[in-house]
Amino acid sequence: xxxxxxxxxxxxxxxxxxxxAHLEGVINSVDELSSLExxxxxxxxxxxxxxxxxxxxxxxxxxxxxxxxxxxxxxxxSKSIKTSATIAFEINLDNS
Numbered sequence: 311x312x313x314x315x316x317x318x319x320x321x322x323x324x325x326x327x328x329x330x331a332h333l334e335g336v337i338n339s340v341d342e343l344s345s346l347e348x349x350x351x352x353x354x355x356x357x358x359x360x361x362x363x364x365x366x367x368x369x370x371x372x373x374x375x376x377x378x379x380x381x382x383x384x385x386x387x388s389k390s391i392k393t394s395a396t397i398a399f400e401i402n403l404d405n406s
Contacts, residue, residue, distance in 0.1 A: 311338050312345040319350075329381070336373045341366040353404055359397040371397055 311334065330348075337344055343362035348355060359374075361367055371391065378385050388398035 311342055314345070314347045316347070316349045317351070318348075332377060332381075333374075336377045337370065340369045340373055344370070353402065355401045355403065357397075357399050357401075359399075361395070361397075364395045367391060367395065367397065374399070 313334065334346075337346060337359065341361045341363075344366070345360045347358040347360075350356075359370065361370055374397070375385070383401060386400040386402065388394075388396075391397055
């Protein structure tokens with residue numbers, strides 16, 4: 311799996327490092343040839359997951375939802391998953 315990170319600080323909190331390790335493990339368990347782009351903004355993390363084959367989309371989406379439900383993290387999913395064959399989602403960093 312290829313991971314590309316943009317605008318990340320040099321030092322990250324341990325809980326964020328643990329989250330990204332879990333995320334990578336879940337994605338690798340379904341599609342080890344996929345690529346993930348993560349962009350950090352002041353208010354959110356933006357993710358763009360491109361599977362190696364479109365047939366992995368349903369399984370990836372299911373596993374991503376399971377992971378985030380375990381951590382009680384609310385995802386804002388893109389509505390164009392079927393047409394673009396990529397899974398784009400966002401995690402808001404604001405506590406409100």
